[in-house]
Amino acid sequence: MCVTTSHPWLKESNRRGLFCDTLFGMSTTEIIDLIDAEIASLKGARALIASAPATGKRKPGRPKATAIPVAKPKSKRKMSPEGRARLVAAVKARWAREKKAAPK
Numbered sequence: 001m002c003v004t005t006s007h008p009w010l011k012e013s014n015r016r017g018l019f020c021d022t023l024f025g026m027s028t029t030e031i032i033d034l035i036d037a038e039i040a041s042l043k044g045a046r047a048l049i050a051s052a053p054a055t056g057k058r059k060p061g062r063p064k065a066t067a068i069p070v071a072k073p074k075s076k077r078k079m080s081p082e083g084r085a086r087l088v089a090a091v092k093a094r095w096a097r098e099k100k101a102a103p104k
Helices: 018-023 027-049 083-101
Strands: none
Touching: none
């Protein structure tokens, strides 16, 4: 038989049914033994996890900028005045050839 009194730590769905039949039908020592067994099981699981080697610790958030090497931006090429004058002369010569070869 189940106790039907309202307990704040019991959810509405658990006030009757399996939880009621198993927990309230047990003696206090049986409940304590079950809790102790669960604690021992959890301690064993914790020890197993704690003894496992760490695979690498990651910190939350974005990685720092220094962690990723950033390529140095290429400097702009600058043309010397002499080189610019040679280029201008070559372009003018090309235009002259095209103008001379163009049909009238």
